[in-house]
Structures are given as C-alpha cells and as structure tokens.
Amino acid sequence: MDNIGTHSLDFFELDHNENTKAMGRSLTNRILTGICVTLSLLTMIPLISIIVLLLKNGLPLLSASIFTELPPAAGMTGGxxxxxxxxxxxxxxxxxxxxxxxxxxxxxxxxxxxxxxxLSRAVRFVAKLLTGIPSIICGVFAFAIVVLPNQTFSAFAGGVALSVLMLPTILLTAEQALMGVQNAYREASYGLGATRFQTIVRVVLPDALPAMMTGIMLAVARAAGETAPLIFTALFSQYWASSLNEPTASLAVLIYNFSTVPFPHQVSMAWTASLVLVAFVTIANVAAQTIFARKN
Amino acid sequence: MSAPTSQSNSLAHYKSGPDFFRLLCWLASAVTVLTLGWIIFKIVESAWPAIHKFGWDFLTSSAWLPNRERFGVFPFIVGTVVSSFVAILMAFPLGLAIAIFLSENFLPAPVRQVIRFVVEMLAAIPSVVYGLWGIFVVIPLSKSFADWMVSVFGGVPIFAGPAYGNSLFTASIVLAIMILPTITAISRNSLSSVPKTLREGAYALGSTRWEAILGVILPSAAPGIVAATILALGRAMGETMAVAMLIGNSSRLSWSIFSPAGTLAGLLANQFGEAQELQVNSLMYAALILIIITLFVNMIGEAVLRYTQHQTAGIR
Amino acid sequence: MPIVDQQMTKQTSPNSNPPVRKDFLAAKDFNFFYGKKQALYDINIEIPERQVTAFIGPSGCGKSTLLRNFNRMNELIEGVRHEGDIRLLGKSIYDKSVEVISLRRSIGMVFQKSNPFPKSIYENVVYGLRISGQSKKSTLDEAVERSLRGAALWEEVKDRLHESALGLSGGQMQRLCIARAIANRPKVLLMDEPCSALDPIATVKVEELIRELKKEFTIVIVTHNMQQATRCSDETAFFYLGKLIEFDRTQKIFSNPSEKQTEDYITGRFG
Incomplete structure (x- = not known):
C-alpha cells in the first residue's frame, strides 16, 4: 500500500484544485437548498389566495339568516x-x-x-382499489342502483353514493387502529378466560376506538366536500326536503350551481357557502387529528 | 357432580356468542368485496345497450351528438390523459421539493410544521371550492399567460392560439395544486423511510447535503416517489368538479393546450342529470372506461408501492 | 504494501514514515450539549498517530458522542452546541477555512450497523471519489482494488464488483464500509462499535483488519466489549457520565488502573 498514512502537515490544504472544488460543491449545495426552499414556500401562495378570497367574498353575506332561509331564485337577492x-x-x-x-x-x-x-386479502385489496376510484363513479353507481329503479333523484341515493366513498377510509383506518392494539392486551384477556367476542368488545375495541373515530372524521370531512357523487343522485332543490326520497340540496352542489350563473348575488352566495363548507371540513379534519394526537 | 356440568354449560354459552359475531363480520367483509364487483356489474349492465351498439368505435370516435344518437369519447379520453399528465408535469417538481424540504432541516422545525399544515389544508379543500377559486383567480392569470405564450410560441401547435380562459391548461394548473398533497405525502414517507444510517454514511464520506440527497437518499426512495406520482396521476384522472368547471367541456379535439377540452369525469358530471335512454347508456360506457383506466393506474401504483416496502425492508 | 512485523511497527518505525506524533488528534477543554443537556464535560485527550485508541464505558457515557464530534457528524442533529476545541494535527477542525466536507474526507467513519448504499460494490467504494469530482476510470479502478485489498475483502468480491452490495454477508458489508472509508485516504479512521452487529467469526476478521490498518491510519474505536479493547487497542480511554475518567496504555488500564471507577467498570462491578 502506498503512503496512505503520510500527510502534509496541514491536512486541510489538500491540493489547491480539490479545495476549489470543495468550495464549488458547497456553493452548488447552497443554490439547490435555495431552490428547494423557494419551491416549498411557493405552495403557500395558492392556499393563502384561496383563504383570502373565501374570507373577502364569503364574509359579507355571512349572517344568521343564511343558515335558516331557502336559496333565492335566479336573479333574486336575499335568502x-x-x-x-x-x-x-x-x-x-x-x-x-x-x-x-x-x-x-x-x-x-x-x-x-x-x-x-x-377473503381478508380480498377485503384489503378491494378497499385499496375503492380509495382509488373516482368519486364520480360512486355517483354513477348510486344512479344505477337507486335513482333508475326509483325514478327520482333523492337524498337516499346521495347517501348511498357517499357511503361507497367513505367505506374504504373507514375500513382501512379501523384496520390500522386494531393493528395498533397491543397483543399483550388480547393475550391477557384470553388468559383470564374471555372468549374472542368478549376480548374484542371489552378490550380491543375500547382501545382502538379513538383511532377509529379519526378515520370516521376523515371520511366525514371528505364526504361533506364532495360534489361529484351528489350532482346526479341527490341533484338539487330550492326547497326544504320533506322525505329522503326527493331531490335534495347540498352545500357542494349549491356552490357548483351558483358559481356558473351570471348573477352576482348567487356568486357571492357560492363564496359564502364555500366558506362554510371549508370551515366545516377543517373542523372535521382538526377534530380527527386531535383525537389521533390524544391517542398517541 | 353438578359443578362440572355447569362449567361445561358456561363454556357452551361462551361459544355461541363469538360464532354469531364472527358471521356478522364475515358478512360485512363479503359486502365490502362485493361492492366493487357490484359497481362494475351495474355499470356494465347499464352501459350494455351502448356497448352493444357502438363497440370499440366508442373509444375511437370523436362524435358526441346526443340529438343524433351518435356517441364517441375519443376526445374525452385524450383530454383526461393529457390534462393529468400536464398536471403531473407541474406538480412533480413542486411535490418532490416539498417532500425533500419536509424530510430535511433546511429551516427550523416550526417553518416545516407550517408547510406541512399548508399541504394538509390543500388536501382538505373540496374540489368544488378549487373550481370556484379557479374561475375567479386562475382563469384570468392563465389567460394572460396563455396570450403571452401564444404571441411568442404560437407557431408550435401545442401553444397555438387563440388562447381561452377555460382551457386544458387552466384545468391542469388547478389539478396540479390538488394532487400536490398526494405526491408530497407519499414521497415524504418513502424519503423518511430511507434508513438514517445511509444518510450518515454519505455524510461521513464527505458528501454535501445535496450530494447525499441526490446520490443516496433519492435513489433509495425512488420507487416510492414513482408510486406517489402514479397514484397522483390516478387521482388527477378521476378528479371531476374542478376540472368540469375550468376545462371548457368541449368535445372538439385540439392540439393546443390553451384550447377548451373535456374529460371523461367532466362529461359525466355535465350530462348525467339530464340524460335520457341511449345517452345514459353511453355515459355509463364512458364511466366504465374511466373506472378501468383509474383502476389500472392505481393498481400499478399500489404494486410499485408494495415493491418499495419490500425493498426498504431489505435495506434495514 | 510493506508487511511489517506486528511488534516492530511502533518502536522501529520504517524510515519512510515520519515520527509518531503524540497529539495527532486532540480535544481541548471540550464540552458538548444536546439542547440543554450536557453530554461531555471538559474533555482533554490526545490521540497518538498510527495507534488504535479504544473508548470504553457504559452506555450513555459520551464515548460515541465524542467520536462523532471528531468529524463533526453531531452537527447534523438539531440544537447541539459545543465549547472548547478539537484539533487535527494542531489545527482546529472548527476553523473558518475548514470545509466540513473536506474534514469528513480526512477523518473517515465506520458505523455500528454496516450501511452500504443500495448500489454495486464498486460504486460504494468509489462514492467518496466520485462526489469530489474524480471520474477517471483508471483512477477509480485502482482505488477500488487498493481499498478492497486494504479492507481484506478483495479476494472475496473481485469477481462481482458490479453486483449489489446488499447481497454481501454482514461481515463483508462492514468490511466494505471500511473499504469505502479508506478509499478517501483519510488521516484518521473512527469506528463506532464496528463489530457489535457481527457474529464472532466476522468479528475476528474485522479485528485482524483493525490491527493491520493501524500501520497506515490513526484509529479510534468505540466499543462496549472490553475483550475487544484488550485485543486490538494500544491506548484505552474510559468514559463515565460524560467525563474522561482515565486514559492510558491499554495494558495499564486493564491490569492496574489508577482510578477506582475504571477498576469497578473493567471488573464488571457496574455498567
């Protein structure tokens, strides 16, 4: 082996060439960091823009009556x-x-x-696939199995569409929640002579419940904001619904309908509805994370 | 003599409970599995008259003429694929940069926390709100950018004028923002599952931070990042409301990304409410194509993701 | 490679080598903090050239922390702080003119758990050269053979240099990591419990390698295994609760320690 062990007295002065290279490398490093940080901070722009517009355009119409009155007809104000x-x-x-x-x-x-x-592997596989199918397909499905036979758009059809949308979220987070329960608890329960049913109901479920609630809240947050599954299942209505079997209004579809009309009042109302919807979804999400955080 | 009997009685009693509950759980599982089959079956069944009538021509024909009962979805398939790819093109560098940013300590933890929160918020905003925001914010910006692009690069077919506000380009911008959280979250997971020891190894050999990231960390996380991109692509293809509100919903094919276009999901959203007879069947056919494309893309994404988990398990 | 008899190395150093320097690597009044928690207290130590110096002590005593300060690896952790100085050949490693990436090339490190990159054996060895801009094939090839021979791995892997490093056995992976470190031609080799994840046979090989490597490198090894310290180190430093308790010839430490705490530890009365 040649003189690996020998050294110049000042070890940092490798050769001049390498030192220059090292400085160049540090500079490249700093530039890349700058680019990465800039790109990351850029993402704040759309979010800030959305929030500012929601507040600016949505707040003016926000009042108690907006929660209690019916939507205005085309071209009318109030409501x-x-x-x-x-x-x-x-x-x-x-x-x-x-x-x-x-x-x-x-x-x-x-x-x-x-x-x-x-069967279990099939359940996991299907749940994964269901998370990936477009939400509008849930609507198409509910249209085929509820709207067509009943010959009417309905809240029930909308509920069925949303249930397909929520199922994989709830199932997969519930599985995670159950996996998070320590096996020692189960063994202790069996060791005391409990049956599997008793173990699940008295030991496993109580421990997994907070994490399951997280999944349920996440599913609620996602479903509440969805328009596509409702647009041709529940459709829309200008009136209070009196049964589950008639066209029913929802916030998401209202935003869609009102955002594409030429009447400024309706557009403002779409913004106010968006503000309410985003607030609701955010609260549901925060609740989900709070529950989750407390569990851990 | 009576004691053993009562004990065996109680054992028998114990047993009847779980069997019933197990059956209930089994039934629920069966329902879950059957749901997907049921969805596909119902859609195929409802689409059957259109499948029967148009066959493969449905995929390649560009006519969508409800009045003349002629239906073809070629432009919508193209629109779905192209708008999603353009969105990925825009979202990928951003999403990867954020994922790296979140897994490194460029800026102090509170700043990373804020960015993380921002990304999570972006994921939580409903599609229809993106659509509303897009109409009032993105369309004007996109239009003026497109006008400028047309004036400079108008000779290139994909940048040809005239530029519209409701265009494939506008829809892709908003799609990119919407799929950013998907890319970021999964990429970040695979970046942070690169063992710490590899990172230390790279530093100990005299790497700068970015030499470690580009030379060791990113290659190790690459399969996960690829999976993230594929899954985001699947999401973009199925995304409905924001796209329907921004893309212009045109069935005319155009080379230019600044022209209106249409997607399968947007087609369904626009026409299902008022469709009759053969049009419903044709829309069901379109839905079938959409579900096949998205299922296919998602299955590839999940497969890559699973492969990734195997891989990292090997490194550890 | 000059094959020098083990006993001769120290006293009769061949005239091609400069005289052994006593304070090759040194810490001066060194304090180290993780946030508010102090991990090292007033460490003063001089590590001699081309010797194996072992750091021993119970877990959490600061031996690894000190080791990871020699190549400034601890700076990767957020919220750490140091006082005092560490010098390599008399020059502060914290000097402004020091690029930390150059420092880490001069002071190589081998980790507790072997950490080959998920690349080929060849690419693992040349990693350090590639990042510093070396891309000439002949230079890289030469470095690979020299380093793998130096790490006593060449004969085992020379026919599969371009296969994944993850296919090697645990002991081979660790020797690959050593090869990768010496490919940078460092002055010092830091080893953080390099054998703790290896089986006894692989451990023997790595220990033999360490004794061989000290002809060329100054080696600092952290170990929790006292037999290992006696087998392959010349000097031993005993740490306890963040303080350097005793530092002397290994033989002296294990046969006749001056401090009561050292004696308690090596006789297994605590830790």
Whole structure:
C-alpha cells in the first residue's frame, strides 16, 4: 500500500484544485437548498389566495339568516342555504350509517378473525382499489342502483353514493387502529378466560376506538366536500326536503350551481357557502387529528 | 357432580356468542368485496345497450351528438390523459421539493410544521371550492399567460392560439395544486423511510447535503416517489368538479393546450342529470372506461408501492 | 504494501514514515450539549498517530458522542452546541477555512450497523471519489482494488464488483464500509462499535483488519466489549457520565488502573 498514512502537515490544504472544488460543491449545495426552499414556500401562495378570497367574498353575506332561509331564485337577492346545510348533514349521516358498520365489522374480521384468509386479502385489496376510484363513479353507481329503479333523484341515493366513498377510509383506518392494539392486551384477556367476542368488545375495541373515530372524521370531512357523487343522485332543490326520497340540496352542489350563473348575488352566495363548507371540513379534519394526537 | 356440568354449560354459552359475531363480520367483509364487483356489474349492465351498439368505435370516435344518437369519447379520453399528465408535469417538481424540504432541516422545525399544515389544508379543500377559486383567480392569470405564450410560441401547435380562459391548461394548473398533497405525502414517507444510517454514511464520506440527497437518499426512495406520482396521476384522472368547471367541456379535439377540452369525469358530471335512454347508456360506457383506466393506474401504483416496502425492508 | 512485523511497527518505525506524533488528534477543554443537556464535560485527550485508541464505558457515557464530534457528524442533529476545541494535527477542525466536507474526507467513519448504499460494490467504494469530482476510470479502478485489498475483502468480491452490495454477508458489508472509508485516504479512521452487529467469526476478521490498518491510519474505536479493547487497542480511554475518567496504555488500564471507577467498570462491578 502506498503512503496512505503520510500527510502534509496541514491536512486541510489538500491540493489547491480539490479545495476549489470543495468550495464549488458547497456553493452548488447552497443554490439547490435555495431552490428547494423557494419551491416549498411557493405552495403557500395558492392556499393563502384561496383563504383570502373565501374570507373577502364569503364574509359579507355571512349572517344568521343564511343558515335558516331557502336559496333565492335566479336573479333574486336575499335568502340563504339552510336546506343545503341540512341536506349535506343528512346525506353525510346516511353515508355514515351505511359505511361505518360495514367498514368496522370488515376491519374486525380481517384483523381479529382471519388475517391471512383469502377473503381478508380480498377485503384489503378491494378497499385499496375503492380509495382509488373516482368519486364520480360512486355517483354513477348510486344512479344505477337507486335513482333508475326509483325514478327520482333523492337524498337516499346521495347517501348511498357517499357511503361507497367513505367505506374504504373507514375500513382501512379501523384496520390500522386494531393493528395498533397491543397483543399483550388480547393475550391477557384470553388468559383470564374471555372468549374472542368478549376480548374484542371489552378490550380491543375500547382501545382502538379513538383511532377509529379519526378515520370516521376523515371520511366525514371528505364526504361533506364532495360534489361529484351528489350532482346526479341527490341533484338539487330550492326547497326544504320533506322525505329522503326527493331531490335534495347540498352545500357542494349549491356552490357548483351558483358559481356558473351570471348573477352576482348567487356568486357571492357560492363564496359564502364555500366558506362554510371549508370551515366545516377543517373542523372535521382538526377534530380527527386531535383525537389521533390524544391517542398517541 | 353438578359443578362440572355447569362449567361445561358456561363454556357452551361462551361459544355461541363469538360464532354469531364472527358471521356478522364475515358478512360485512363479503359486502365490502362485493361492492366493487357490484359497481362494475351495474355499470356494465347499464352501459350494455351502448356497448352493444357502438363497440370499440366508442373509444375511437370523436362524435358526441346526443340529438343524433351518435356517441364517441375519443376526445374525452385524450383530454383526461393529457390534462393529468400536464398536471403531473407541474406538480412533480413542486411535490418532490416539498417532500425533500419536509424530510430535511433546511429551516427550523416550526417553518416545516407550517408547510406541512399548508399541504394538509390543500388536501382538505373540496374540489368544488378549487373550481370556484379557479374561475375567479386562475382563469384570468392563465389567460394572460396563455396570450403571452401564444404571441411568442404560437407557431408550435401545442401553444397555438387563440388562447381561452377555460382551457386544458387552466384545468391542469388547478389539478396540479390538488394532487400536490398526494405526491408530497407519499414521497415524504418513502424519503423518511430511507434508513438514517445511509444518510450518515454519505455524510461521513464527505458528501454535501445535496450530494447525499441526490446520490443516496433519492435513489433509495425512488420507487416510492414513482408510486406517489402514479397514484397522483390516478387521482388527477378521476378528479371531476374542478376540472368540469375550468376545462371548457368541449368535445372538439385540439392540439393546443390553451384550447377548451373535456374529460371523461367532466362529461359525466355535465350530462348525467339530464340524460335520457341511449345517452345514459353511453355515459355509463364512458364511466366504465374511466373506472378501468383509474383502476389500472392505481393498481400499478399500489404494486410499485408494495415493491418499495419490500425493498426498504431489505435495506434495514 | 510493506508487511511489517506486528511488534516492530511502533518502536522501529520504517524510515519512510515520519515520527509518531503524540497529539495527532486532540480535544481541548471540550464540552458538548444536546439542547440543554450536557453530554461531555471538559474533555482533554490526545490521540497518538498510527495507534488504535479504544473508548470504553457504559452506555450513555459520551464515548460515541465524542467520536462523532471528531468529524463533526453531531452537527447534523438539531440544537447541539459545543465549547472548547478539537484539533487535527494542531489545527482546529472548527476553523473558518475548514470545509466540513473536506474534514469528513480526512477523518473517515465506520458505523455500528454496516450501511452500504443500495448500489454495486464498486460504486460504494468509489462514492467518496466520485462526489469530489474524480471520474477517471483508471483512477477509480485502482482505488477500488487498493481499498478492497486494504479492507481484506478483495479476494472475496473481485469477481462481482458490479453486483449489489446488499447481497454481501454482514461481515463483508462492514468490511466494505471500511473499504469505502479508506478509499478517501483519510488521516484518521473512527469506528463506532464496528463489530457489535457481527457474529464472532466476522468479528475476528474485522479485528485482524483493525490491527493491520493501524500501520497506515490513526484509529479510534468505540466499543462496549472490553475483550475487544484488550485485543486490538494500544491506548484505552474510559468514559463515565460524560467525563474522561482515565486514559492510558491499554495494558495499564486493564491490569492496574489508577482510578477506582475504571477498576469497578473493567471488573464488571457496574455498567
């Protein structure tokens, strides 16, 4: 081996050439850092723009009456979107009522009863695929199985569409939640003579509940903002709904309808509805993360 | 003598509970799995008259003429694919930069926290709100940029004029912002799952930070970043409302990205509410094509992601 | 490579080598903090040239922390702070003229867990050369052979240089990491428990390698294994609770330590 061990007295003065290179490399390093930081900070622009416009255009019409009155007819002023808020809440609630039991029971099956069976693997695979299908397909599906047979657009159809949308989120987060429960708890429960059912209900579920709630809140936040699944299932209505089997207004569809009309008052109302919707979605998301953070 | 009997009784009693509950869970799982099949079956069933009538021509024909009962979705397939790719082109560098930014300590933790929050907020904003914002903010900006591009590069077919506000380009800008969180989140996960020891190894050999990032960290995380991009592409292709509000919903094919275009999802959103008979069947056919494309893209993305997890497991 | 008899190396250093320098690498009144928590207290140590110096002590005693300050690796952690100085050949490593990337090339490091990059064996070895702009094939080839021979790995891998490094055994990976470090021609080689993840046979090989490498390099090794310290080190430093308790010839430390704490530790009474 040649003189690897020998050294010039000042080790930093390698050769001049290499020192220059090192300085060049440090400079390149700094430039790349600058580019990366700049690009990252750039993302704040759209968000700030959206928030500023939501406040600027949405706040003026925000009042108590907007939550209680019906939408104005074309070209008219005044009114509100009380029916759309109720409609959104009802349809999200319907979606939850369908997807929560199916999602959580499926999650229990694939994590507590048979982790590796063919059915369990199929459930995981399908849930992954369902997260990837476009939300409008949920609407097409509900159109085919509810709207066509019933010959009417309805809140029920909207709820079915949203339930398909929510199912994978609820199922996959519930599975994560169950996986997060320590096996020692299960073993302790079995060791005390509990059955599997008792173990699941008394030990596993209580421990997994906060994380499951996170998934449910995330699903609510996503469903509340969705327009595509509702646009031709629940359609829209200018009036208060009296049953689940008639066209029903929702905030998201109201924003869509009003944003493309030539009447300034309706456009303002679309902004106000957007503000309300974003506020609701943000609260649901923050709630989801708070629950999650507390659990950890 | 009675004690053992009661004990076996209680054992028997224990058993009947779980069996019923297990059955319930099994049923729920079956419902979950069948949902996807049911969706596809229903859509195929409803689309059948159109499939029967138009066959493969539906994919290659450019006519969408409800009055004359002639339907073809070629322009919408092109619009879906092109608008998504243009969006990826814009979102990828940004998303990767943010993912690197979030996994490195260029700026103090609170600043990273803010950026992280911003990205999460971007993911939470409803599509229809992006559409509304796009109409009032992005269309004017995009129009003036497009006008300038046309005046300079108008000779190139994809930048040809006249420039419209409602255009494929406008839709792609908003799509890019919408898929940014997907790219960022998954890329960041795969970046931070690169073992710390590799990073230290690179530094200990005298790497600058970016030599370590470009030479060691990014290559190790590459499969995950590819997966992120594919999954974002799938999302962009299925994205409906914002695109429907911004792209112009034209069934005319144009080379120029500054012209109006249409996507499959936008077509469904616009026409389903008022469609009748064969038009409904044709829209169902279009929905079938959309679901096949997005399922295909997502399955590739998931497969790459799974491969990534295997890979990193190997390094550790 | 001159094959020099083990016993001869120190006293009768061949005339081609300059005289052994006592304070080749030195810490002066060195304090180190993770945030508010102080990890090192007033460390003064002089590490002699072309010797193996072992750092021993119970976990959390600061031995690894000091090691990772010699090539400024600790600066990668947020919120750390140091006082005092560390000098290589009498010059401060914190001097403004020092590019940290050059410093790390001069002071190589081998980690507890082997960390080959997910690249070929060849690319792992030449990584340091490539990033400093060396791309001449003949130079790289020559460096690969020299370094792999230096790490006693050449014979085992010479036929599969372009296969993934992740296919090597644990011991081979660790020797590859050593090869990768010496390809940079460092002055000092820092080793942070290099054998703790290896099986006994691989450990013996790496220890033999360490004894061989000290002919060329100044080596500092952190170990929790006292047998290892006696087997392959010339000097031993004992750390406890962030302080340097005792530093002397290895033989002296293990046969007749001056400090009570050192004696307690090496006799297994704590730690």
């Amino acid at each position: 509100g979107f009380g029916n759309a808020i109720i409609g959104t809440l009802v349809m999200v609630g319907l979606g939850l009522a369908i997807s929560t039991p199916v999602g959580i029971l499926s999650a229990i099956f694939i994590n507590e009863y048979s982790q590796t069976s063919r």
